[in-house]
Amino acid sequence: xxxxxxxxxxxxxxxxxxxxxxxxxxxxxxxxxxxxxxxxxxxxxxxxxxxxxxxxxxxxxxxxxxxxxxxxxxxxxxxxxxxxxxxxxxxxxxxxxxxxxxxxxxxxxxxxxxxxxxxxxxxxxxxxxxxxxxxxxxxxxxxxxxxxxxxxxxxxxxxxxxxxxxxxxxxxxxxxxxxxxxxxxxxxxxxxxxxxxxxxxxxxxxxxxxxxxxxxxxxxxxxxxxxxxxxxxxxxxxxxxxxxxxxxxxxxxxxxxxxxxxxxxxxxxxxxxxxxxxxxxxxxxxxxxxxxxxxxxxxxxxxxxxxxxxxxxxxxxxxxxxxxxxxxxxxxxxxxxxxxxxxxxxxxxxxxxxxxxxxxxxxxxxxxxxxxxxxxxxxxxxxxxxxxxxxxxxxxxxxxxxxxxxxxxxxxxxxxxxxxxxxxxxxxxxxxxxxxxxxxxxxxxxxxxxxxxxxxxxxxxxxxxxxxxxxxxxxxxxxxxxxxxxxxxxxxxxxxxxxxxxxxxxxxxxxxxxxxxxxxxxxxxxxxxxxxxxxxxxxxxxxxxxxxxxxxxxxxxxxxxxxxxxxxxxxxxxxxxxxxxxxxxxxxxxxxxxxxx
Numbered sequence: 001x002x003x004x005x006x007x008x009x010x011x012x013x014x015x016x017x018x019x020x021x022x023x024x025x026x027x028x029x030x031x032x033x034x035x036x037x038x039x040x041x042x043x044x045x046x047x048x049x050x051x052x053x054x055x056x057x058x059x060x061x062x063x064x065x066x067x068x069x070x071x072x073x074x075x076x077x078x079x080x081x082x083x084x085x086x087x088x089x090x091x092x093x094x095x096x097x098x099x100x101x102x103x104x105x106x107x108x109x110x111x112x113x114x115x116x117x118x119x120x121x122x123x124x125x126x127x128x129x130x131x132x133x134x135x136x137x138x139x140x141x142x143x144x145x146x147x148x149x150x151x152x153x154x155x156x157x158x159x160x161x162x163x164x165x166x167x168x169x170x171x172x173x174x175x176x177x178x179x180x181x182x183x184x185x186x187x188x189x190x191x192x193x194x195x196x197x198x199x200x201x202x203x204x205x206x207x208x209x210x211x212x213x214x215x216x217x218x219x220x221x222x223x224x225x226x227x228x229x230x231x232x233x234x235x236x237x238x239x240x241x242x243x244x245x246x247x248x249x250x251x252x253x254x255x256x257x258x259x260x261x262x263x264x265x266x267x268x269x270x271x272x273x274x275x276x277x278x279x280x281x282x283x284x285x286x287x288x289x290x291x292x293x294x295x296x297x298x299x300x301x302x303x304x305x306x307x308x309x310x311x312x313x314x315x316x317x318x319x320x321x322x323x324x325x326x327x328x329x330x331x332x333x334x335x336x337x338x339x340x341x342x343x344x345x346x347x348x349x350x351x352x353x354x355x356x357x358x359x360x361x362x363x364x365x366x367x368x369x370x371x372x373x374x375x376x377x378x379x380x381x382x383x384x385x386x387x388x389x390x391x392x393x394x395x396x397x398x399x400x401x402x403x404x405x406x407x408x409x410x411x412x413x414x415x416x417x418x419x420x421x422x423x424x425x426x427x428x429x430x431x432x433x434x435x436x437x438x439x440x441x442x443x444x445x446x447x448x449x450x451x452x453x454x455x456x457x458x459x460x461x462x463x464x465x466x467x468x469x470x471x472x473x474x475x476x477x478x479x480x481x482x483x484x485x486x487x488x489x490x491x492x493x494x495x496x497x498x499x500x501x502x503x504x505x506x507x508x509x510x511x512x513x514x515x516x517x518x519x520x521x522x523x524x525x526x527x528x529x530x531x532x533x534x535x536x537x538x539x540x541x542x543x544x545x546x547x548x549x550x551x552x553x554x555x556x557x558x559x560x561x562x563x564x565x566x567x568x569x570x571x572x573x574x575x576x577x578x579x580x581x582x583x584x585x586x587x588x589x590x591x592x593x594x595x596x597x
Contacts, residue, residue, distance in 0.1 A: 014119050015119060019119070019123070022123070023123060023126065026123075026126060026127050026130050026131070027107060027108075027126065027130060029130060029131065029450065030104075030107050030129070030130030030131065030136075031104060031107075033130075033131070033136045033139075033453055033454075033457060034100050034103050034104050034136060034139045034140065035100055035104070036458075037458065037461075038092075038093055038096050038100060038140060039091070039092040039093050039096070040458075040461055041140065041461040041462045042462050042472070042473035042474065042475050042477065042478040043092060043095070043473060043478065043507050043510060043511075044141065044469060044471070044472070044473055044507065045471070045473065045506040045507045045558075046142075046143065047095060047096075047141060047142040047143075047507070047510075048506055048507030048508075048509065048510035048511075049072060049506060049507075050072070050077060050078070050081075050142050050143070050144075051081070051095040051142055051510050052509055052510045052513055053066055053072060053078045053081075054077070054078050054080075054081025054082055054084075054085065055081075055085065055090060055510075055513055055514075056078075057078055057079065057081070057082045058081065058082035058085045058086070058090070059514070061082070062248075065245035065246065065248060065249065066078040066079070066245060067245070067249055067251075067252060068243060068249075068251075068252040068255045068256045068260060068261075069260075070183065070260050070261050070264035070265065071264070073144050073181065073182045073183065074144070074179065074180045074181045074182055074183075074242070074243075074256060075180060075242045075243055075245070075252070075256075076144075076147060076177065076180040076181050076242055077098075077144050077147060077181065079242060080098060080147075081095075081098070084097050084098055090513075095142050095510075096140055096141065096142055098142070098146075098147075099138065099139050099140065099141060099142055099143065099146045100139050100140060102139070102146040102147065102149075102150050103135065103136070103138065103139025103140075103146055104139070105150070106129060106135070106139075106146070106149065106150070106153075107126060107129050107130050108126075109129075109153055110122050110125040110126055110129070112153075112157060112161065113156070113157075113160060113161065116160065117413065117414075117417065118417050120417065121413045121414070121416070121417040124413050124416070124417075125409060125410070125413050127446070128291060128292070128409050128413075129409070131446065131449045131450050131453055132288075132289060132405070132449070132453065133288045133289065133449065133452045133453040133455075133456045133457070133468070134284070134285075134288045134289060134398070134401065134402060134405065134456075134468055135402065135405070135406075136453050136456075136457050137456055137457055137468050137469070138399060138402055140457060141399075141469065143399055144181050144182040145182070145399050145402055145403075147177075147181045147182075148178060148181045148182050148184065148185070148188075149402070149403075149406060151174045151175075151177040151178050151181060152174065152178065152188065153174075154170045154173065154174030154177070155170065155171050155174035155175055157170055157174075158170030158171035158174060159171060164220065164223075164224065165223075165224050165227050166227060167220075167224075167227075168220075168221075168224060168227045168228045168231040168232075169227070169230075169231045169234070171231075172228075172231040172232055172234075172235045173231065173234060173235050173238065175189070175235075176235035176236075176238060176239050177238070179239065179256070179257070180238070180239055180242045180243065180256070183261045183262075183264075183265050184400070184403070186261075186262065186265075187386075187389050187390070187393075190389075191382060191385045191386060191389060192382075194381075194385065195213075195365075195378060195381050195382065195385070196213045196214060196217070197214075198365065198381070199212065199213045199365075199369060199374070199377070199378075200212035200213050200214040200215075202366065202369055203369065207369070207370070239253075239256075240253055243255070243256040243257075268394060268395050269393060269394035269395065270394060271394065271395075272344075272394040272395060272396075273395050274395050274396050274397055274470070275346070275396065276346070276396030276565065277345075277346040277347045277349075277350050277396075277565045277566075278343075278344050278345055278346060278350035278353060278354050278391050278392065279347070279349060279350055279352075279353050279391070279565075280391065280396040280565075281387065281390055281391050281396075281400065281401040281404060282353055282387075282391070283563065283573075284398050284401040284467060284468070285401055285404070285405060286573075286577065287467065287576055287577055287580070288452060288456065288468060289405060289449075290445065290448055290449060290452070290577070291445040291448075291449050292405060292408060292409065292412075294445065295412045295416060296408065296412065298416070299412055299415050299416070300360070302419060303363075303364065303367075303415075306419075307363070307367055311363045311367060314359050314362075314363055315356070315359060315360065315363065317359075318355045318356050318358075318359040318360075319352070319355075319356065321351075321355055322351040322352045322354075322355045322356065323351075325351045326348045326349070326351050326352070330348030330351075331348075333345065333346070333347070333348060334346075343392075344391075344392055344393075344394060346565065346566075347565055347566045353391065354388075354391075357384050357387055357388045357391070358388060360384055361380070361381060361384035361385055361388065364376070364377070364380035364381065364384065365377050365380055365381040368380060375414060376411070376414055376415060376418070379407070379410055379411035379414055380411055380415075382407045382411070383404065383407040383408045383410075383411040383412075386403050386404045386407045386408075387404035387407075387408070390403055390404060397470060398467060398468050398469065398470055399469075452580075455580060456468055456580075460580065462474075462475060463559075464559030464560055464561055464586050464587070464588060465561055465580055465581060465582055465586060466561065466580065467561055467563065470560060471558050471559075471560045472558060472559050472560065473507060473557070473558055474555075474556040474557055474558060474559060474588075476555065476556050477555055477556060477557050477558075477591070478511075480555060480593065481508065481511040481512075482511070484497070484499055484532055485511055485512060485515070488512070488515050488517060488518075489515075496516070496517050497517060497531050497532075498517035498518075498519070498529075498530045498531050498532070499512065499517065499518055499519070499530060499531065499532040499533070499534070500519045500520070500522055500527065500530040500532070500533045500534070501518070501519070501520040501534045502520075502522055502524070502527070502533055502534060502535040502536075502539075502541065503535065503536050503539045504520075504534045504535065504536050504591060505520040508520070508534060524541065524542065524543065525543070527541060527543050527545075527546050527594075528543075528545055528546050528548070528549040528550065530594075530596075531595075531596045532593065532594065532595055532596070533546070533550065533592075533593070533594040534591055534592070534593055534594075535591065535592040535593075535594070536591060536592075537590060537591065537592055540592065541592070541594070546594055549596060549597060550594035550595060550596055550597060551594070551595050551596075551597055552592055552593070552594050552595075553592075553593050553595065554590050554591075554592065554593075555590060555591050555592070555593045556588060556590055557588075557589050557590055557591040558588065558589045559586070559587065559588040559589075560586070560587050560588070561582050561585055561586050561587070562585045562587065563576075563582065563585055564584055564585050
């Protein structure tokens with residue numbers, strides 16, 4: 001990518017008073033959405049896993065260090081958590097502090113790159129990030145993804161904002177940090193390399209230009225050999241330090257690099273542990289990010305109105321091919337292994353996003369490369385490439401939708417700005433001068449997005465009707481655990497209170513960590529000796545003697561909503577978009593709680 005030399009002289013003076021007020025209100029709302037009632041939602045089983053592995057290091061750094069496990073991702077998160085526990089204790093607020101902090105910081109990230117954006121574009125970016133229902137949700141949920149996003153921001157900061165002789169440090173370290181956080185670093189790296197190779201070949205073959213991205217990269221390395229070498233050494237040191245747990249666990253270095261990580265996730269891709277259609281992430285974004293879908297559609301309509309010619313013919317051809325495939329083999333799709341298993345096309349409507357995203361990614365990239373507009377070519381490629389890559393990934397989980405969302409927000413902001421579309425919608429010089437259609441559209445988008453954000457993160461926090469975290473721990477289950485924990489900490493009898501989580505360690509273990517009378521390993525004998533026994537009905541207790549001493553109750557444990565993808569109607573789609581009340585597909589699971597009589 002080519003650095004731009006946009007001046008930012010007087011940037012802060014370009015906003016008028018009413019625009020500063022609008023920005024301040026948006027940021028204040030964003031802060032409230034991220035920090036208010038942070039502990040209300042029950043702990044998800046993934047959160048409990050991540051939190052407790054941080055506790056192991058916090059309690060015993062010498063022996064409790066993290067040994068790489070592909071299921072739990074890279075070591076960086078677990079090495080940060082002990083510092084947070086040291087500052088704020090080990091409660092739920094501390095567990096979610098890191099993501100809330102990073103999510104808050106991300107709202108202000110556009111200001112770092114302000115010299116590349118028009119002021120209206122900056123307002124657009126800050127507003128989208130601050131109010132985004134799913135970005136707010138992941139700011140209140142302990143996962144690795146915000147760390148991965150932050151490390152990518154470090155790379156972008158190095159590319160666009162740091163002097164060239166020092167730029168290799170944030171670029172290389174940011175890329176290496178990706179690999180210490182989460183295995184989707186393989187996807188990110190592949191996408192970036194894919195752009196560099198495609199742009200270089202296209203310029204060389206079709207534009208007959210000798211100065212390609214690959215040559216530029218090697219020129220920069222040649223000009224700053226010492227800086228590049230030191231950055232590389234530092235990055236290797238950080239990677240080795242983290243994966244070897246401070247040089248105590250050498251096996252982790254190669255395990256994280258490829259030996260365990262790559263094979264495990266390739267297997268997950270083939271196995272599809274959590275199955276969903278190719279259109280899965282588009283559905284998630286549609287239901288939680290209405291503004292994003294609206295501006296994506298505006299972009300596509302405007303692009304083909306402007307580009308026309310072969311680009312429009314390519315899109316129409318893609319639509320025709322998708323329609324033919326839909327009609328001809330849609331009903332027998334699951335019988336064609338290449339489509340169903342290899343291409344991950346699960347339902348007939350999948351043909352449309354699969355083909356259209358590929359064609360549109362090429363159209364956008366080629367269109368702007370021909371015009372030497374590498375900024376839009378790169379971000380257009382990255383947005384649609386990311387959307388395709390995560391739609392193609394076998395395991396469908398909602399947090400992966402945040403990656404095309406973020407790359408898409410940046411691309412759409414750039415596209416809408418440079419085509420003066422944002423100027424017509426967000427003309428805030430004077431409220432009286434805002435076109436009525438722009439004002440109406442802006443207010444609808446803002447209010448609907450805010451309503452969805454509040455509903456998802458507060459009114460229905462942890463509800464089975466929300467797809468955003470896929471599986472929710474029931475509040476009733478958490479309340480019972482807190483009551484039992486309180487009895488264990490403050491016993492009213494001489495003998496201490498004990499609990500056995502029989503084949504139900506997650507998320508139970510986090511609530512009882514460090515308590516001496518908490519057990520999660522048992523051969524199933526002598527169960528009546530515990531005051532409380534939690535058991536999974538799918539792996540029930542077979543000892544009839546326990547009924548002599550304990551009373552059994554059925555306790556709500558988890559709930560979820562799985563959309564009926566193959567039979568989802570348009571009325572159901574729009575009904576969920578506006579109400580988040582699914583008509584079918586809601587499920588729940590229960591556990592058995594045995595209480596001493």
